[in-house]
Amino acid sequence: MNILLLTSGITLDQLSHVIKTFDLSADNQFYFNGRSMDDRNLAEMDIVFGWDAKVMSKLLNMKHARLKWVQAYSAGVDYYPLTQLANRKILLSNVSGIHAEPIAENVLGMILSFYRGLHTAAANQVQQQWQAPNTPLTLASGKQMVIFGTGHIGSRIAELAQAFKIQVIGVNRSGHPVKAFPQTTAMTQVDSDLLKKTDIIVNALPLTPDTKGFYNRDFFKLAANRPLFVSIGRGPSTVTNDLVEALQAGQLGGAALDVTDPEPLPADNPLWTMPNVIITPHISGLYQNYLHDAFAIFAENLHQFKTTGTLAKNEINLKTGY
Amino acid sequence: MNILLLTSGITLDQLSHVIKTFDLSADNQFYFNGRSMDDRNLAEMDIVFGWDAKVMSKLLNMKHARLKWVQAYSAGVDYYPLTQLANRKILLSNVSGIHAEPIAENVLGMILSFYRGLHTAAANQVQQQWQAPNTPLTLASGKQMVIFGTGHIGSRIAELAQAFKIQVIGVNRSGHPVKAFPQTTAMTQVDSDLLKKTDIIVNALPLTPDTKGFYNRDFFKLAANRPLFVSIGRGPSTVTNDLVEALQAGQLGGAALDVTDPEPLPADNPLWTMPNVIITPHISGLYQNYLHDAFAIFAENLHQFKTTGTLAKNEINLKTGY
Numbered sequence: 001m002n003i004l005l006l007t008s009g010i011t012l013d014q015l016s017h018v019i020k021t022f023d024l025s026a027d028n029q030f031y032f033n034g035r036s037m038d039d040r041n042l043a044e045m046d047i048v049f050g051w052d053a054k055v056m057s058k059l060l061n062m063k064h065a066r067l068k069w070v071q072a073y074s075a076g077v078d079y080y081p082l083t084q085l086a087n088r089k090i091l092l093s094n095v096s097g098i099h100a101e102p103i104a105e106n107v108l109g110m111i112l113s114f115y116r117g118l119h120t121a122a123a124n125q126v127q128q129q130w131q132a133p134n135t136p137l138t139l140a141s142g143k144q145m146v147i148f149g150t151g152h153i154g155s156r157i158a159e160l161a162q163a164f165k166i167q168v169i170g171v172n173r174s175g176h177p178v179k180a181f182p183q184t185t186a187m188t189q190v191d192s193d194l195l196k197k198t199d200i201i202v203n204a205l206p207l208t209p210d211t212k213g214f215y216n217r218d219f220f221k222l223a224a225n226r227p228l229f230v231s232i233g234r235g236p237s238t239v240t241n242d243l244v245e246a247l248q249a250g251q252l253g254g255a256a257l258d259v260t261d262p263e264p265l266p267a268d269n270p271l272w273t274m275p276n277v278i279i280t281p282h283i284s285g286l287y288q289n290y291l292h293d294a295f296a297i298f299a300e301n302l303h304q305f306k307t308t309g310t311l312a313k314n315e316i317n318l319k320t321g322y
Numbered sequence: 323m324n325i326l327l328l329t330s331g332i333t334l335d336q337l338s339h340v341i342k343t344f345d346l347s348a349d350n351q352f353y354f355n356g357r358s359m360d361d362r363n364l365a366e367m368d369i370v371f372g373w374d375a376k377v378m379s380k381l382l383n384m385k386h387a388r389l390k391w392v393q394a395y396s397a398g399v400d401y402y403p404l405t406q407l408a409n410r411k412i413l414l415s416n417v418s419g420i421h422a423e424p425i426a427e428n429v430l431g432m433i434l435s436f437y438r439g440l441h442t443a444a445a446n447q448v449q450q451q452w453q454a455p456n457t458p459l460t461l462a463s464g465k466q467m468v469i470f471g472t473g474h475i476g477s478r479i480a481e482l483a484q485a486f487k488i489q490v491i492g493v494n495r496s497g498h499p500v501k502a503f504p505q506t507t508a509m510t511q512v513d514s515d516l517l518k519k520t521d522i523i524v525n526a527l528p529l530t531p532d533t534k535g536f537y538n539r540d541f542f543k544l545a546a547n548r549p550l551f552v553s554i555g556r557g558p559s560t561v562t563n564d565l566v567e568a569l570q571a572g573q574l575g576g577a578a579l580d581v582t583d584p585e586p587l588p589a590d591n592p593l594w595t596m597p598n599v600i601i602t603p604h605i606s607g608l609y610q611n612y613l614h615d616a617f618a619i620f621a622e623n624l625h626q627f628k629t630t631g632t633l634a635k636n637e638i639n640l641k642t643g644y
Contacts, residue, residue: 101463105486106438112431113440116424121602122435122444128594130586130603137608141423163485164427264452272450280443281452286459 001306002066004031004042006050007073010291018291022299047071047305049298051079060084069305071298075099075153075285076234077316078207086318093301093314097152098293099285103232103258104156106284107202108140108164110256114228115140119278135276141165144197144225147181148214149204149233155180157202169194196224199253206322207234215239220246226253232284235261244270247277258284323628324388326353326364328372329395332613340613344621369393369627371620373401382406391627393620397421397475397607398556399638400529408640415623415636419474420615421607425526425554425580426478428606430462430486432578433522436550437462441600457598463487466519466547469503470536471526471555477502479524491516518546521575528644529556537561542568548575554606557583566592569599580606 005015012032019025031037031045034055042055043062048070059065060081069091072080077094085092113119117133124131143166147154150170158168158180170178171194175186185194187210195201201223205211215229215238229252231238240261246252254276260269263282271277297314304312316322327337334354341347353359353367356377364377365384370392381387382403391413394402399416407414435441439455446453465488469476472492480490480502492500493516497508507516509532517523523545527533537551537560551574553560562583568574576598582591585604593599619636626634638644 101461102438102459105434105462106440109431109434109438109440112427113435113444116428116431116602117605118428118431118435118440118600118602119444121605122441122600123448124603125594125601126445126448128589130589130601132603132605132608136610137424137605138610139423140427160485163482267450267452272447278440278444279447279452280438280440281446281454283439283443283454283459286454288458288460 001028001046001302002031002044003028003047003049003302004034004037004045004055006034006048006052006055008052014291018295021292022295024299024302028302047302049073056081060088060090068309069093069301069311071095071301072316073294076206078234078236078321082316082318082321091305091311092316092318093297093311094316095294095297096314098290098297100152100156102287102290103153103204103284104160106258106280107157107230107232107256108160110230110258110278110280111140111161111200111228113278114254114256114276115143120275123275143167143199145169145200145202146171146194146198147202147204148187149202149206150178150181150184151204153232154178154202154204157204166200190219190222192222192224195222195227198223198227199225200228200230203229203231203233203237205233205237207236208321211237213237213239215243217242217245220251223251226250228252228254228256230256231260232258235259235263240269240271247271247274254278258282323350323368323624324353324366325350325369325371325624326356326359326367326377328356328370328374328377330374336613340617343614344617346621346624350624369624371395378403382410382412390631391415391623391633393417393623394638395616398528400556400558400643404638404640404643413627413633414638414640415619415633416638417616417619418636420612420619422474422478424609424612425475425606426482428580428602429479429524429552429554429578430482432552432580432600432602433462433483433550435600436576436578436598437465442597445597465489465521467491467522467524468493468516468520469524469526470509471524471528472500472503472506473526475554476500476524476526479526488522512541512544514544514546517544517549520545520549521547522550522552525551525553525555525559527555527559529558530643533559535559535561537565539564539567542573545573548572550574550576550578552578553582554580557581557585562591562593569593569596576600580604 043065046066050073072094075094075096115138117137120133145161145166146169148171150172161168170181170184175184256278258280301311365387368388372395394416397416397418437460439459442455467483467488468491470493472494483490492503492506497506578600580602623633
């Protein structure tokens with residue numbers, strides 16, 4: 001198989017290391033420089049790993065390209081042209097699953113930072129100031145949390161939250177039960193009754209036409225207990241201006257954002273300087289073994305793809321987008 | 323009973339509220355202004371709640387003072403004159419137990435901040451910079467932790483750490499088993515074998531003659547895996563200069579300090595500006611219901627003290643200091 005690696009930010013050494021680790025070099029040919037590749041070579045690629053807007057656009061507009069499968073290097077695949085892939089019968093898979101642990105750790109870390117004044121203390125530390133935070137310190141224990149999204153990530157957040165004696169409710173499309181959640185409800189049932197007592201709202205939804213702009217003015221108005229809004233899904237699920245207004249109006253008690261719209265968040269956005277807002281630069285899913293664990297999924301898929309033309313795991317439904 | 327409240331930083335309103343909540347005003351007389359009280363009145367106090375160096379010194383040097391019991395407003399009682407209290411047969415109790423949840427949440431919050439880059443992100447946020455932390459992001463999951471102190475606080479830290487799939491070993495005086503710990507060892511067994519693979523060292527020890535200066539150059543040299551040193555016990559258990567040197571030499575991978583020696587930590591101490599050091603200003607035990615929960619212990623003790631002259635819970639052994 002000819003495999004084109006579109007992975008900016010990963011060194012050749014790192015890629016060589018994982019290719020060797022999973023023993024993939026024997027009967028596959030790996031290509032690294034998609035942008036400098038001529039059309040004839042590009043058309044001979046069977047598989048793409050990763051993403052590059054220019055190269056993917058070129059490839060998908062070629063009449064005779066051999067491309068049959070794209071393995072994303074992320075959980076969210078909202079940035080891929082799903083309809084175009086579907087029309088050309090190209091499979092798409094993600095690396096969902098490997099993000100659950102790092103993102104859940106990040107979410108708990110942000111929640112604890114918020115309640116325990118660690119975020120404020122870090123800002124004071126920059127000033128070399130030994131000064132108690134001027135917000136009341138409280139406990140995560142006993143709080144109520146609603147998690148939107150009950151997949152790998154939402155489930156691990158739910159497990160960890162319950163270790164802290166946080167009461168958890170999960171929200172998913174149909175309200176179907178999910179093991180890690182003592183209670184779930186359907187997206188269509190989200191109303192002021194659900195959200196009025198909530199202390200923490202977590203966005204762990206994928207970005208799809210249904211979830212774009214879901215967290216807007218009307219949504220934030222449903223909350224009555226000044227909750228902390230935690231977002232680790234995708235930025236465009238939230239209407240940024242409405243979030244700013246909800247914080248300014250005190251409808252929300254705070255926000256902890258690993259994803260924003262747009263990214264990077266412009267330096268003049270008011271969110272940066274609000275004392276009750278924690279911002280991390282879309283890092284919650286990252287960890288040292290990410291490439292290794294992503295390649296483990298890719299290798300398993302590659303093995304099956306070569307024999308049957310199908311994928312072992314993590315195939316995306318190109319209609320729903322997840 | 324005549325009860326003298328020595329509680330700077332707590333308003334009269336707050337004190338009135340808890341006295342009312344626990345219905346303590348009927349057959350007790352509460353006094354608030356210890357420093358302006360004349361000697362004759364001071365001598366008639368049966369009970370002291372809290373701490374004030376001047377007032378306590380005066381009281382303990384009076385020949386005919388009635389004082390029989392001091393209820394501390396903290397878990398650590400290292401700042402009380404234990405020998406003098408013992409000589410005058412005055413009981414001392416603390417509010418140990420109520421700190422376990424807030425301090426354990428703080429410890430996990432600091433650990434997650436360290437591994438997930440939240441502390442660095444908070445410093446970048448002050449600069450309004452969307453910039454990935456330049457330290458490798460890693461997981462708490464899979465790490466090894468040694469907790470010094472297996473009481474309420476150490477136990478709750480152990481429980482929460484294990485929810486994050488952290489492997490935990492507890493250290494206490496005799497090495498006796500403790501429910502929350504899968505493994506415990508004795509203080510005398512602490513050697514390079516115990517500490518060589520450790521990723522996280524937690525100080526949850528009380529300050530006593532045995533623990534003063536325990537975390538010193540020789541101790542830090544036992545670690546081989548560049549651990550994170552987390553301290554939420556008392557500052558003087560750690561030799562500050564030795565800690566700075568261990569960080570500078572890379573023997574430690576980082577430090578997360580809620581307690582320091584001295585406090586406040588002077589603005590020119592190098593710990594403030596080390597990127598791998600998290601400092602919070604001795605706030606890890608605080609939370610909104612602290613006064614209420616402390617008074618719940620005091621009220622239970624008061625009830626028994628009035629009938630039997632003994633305490634229901636949390637009496638300090640004035641020889642060991644905890």
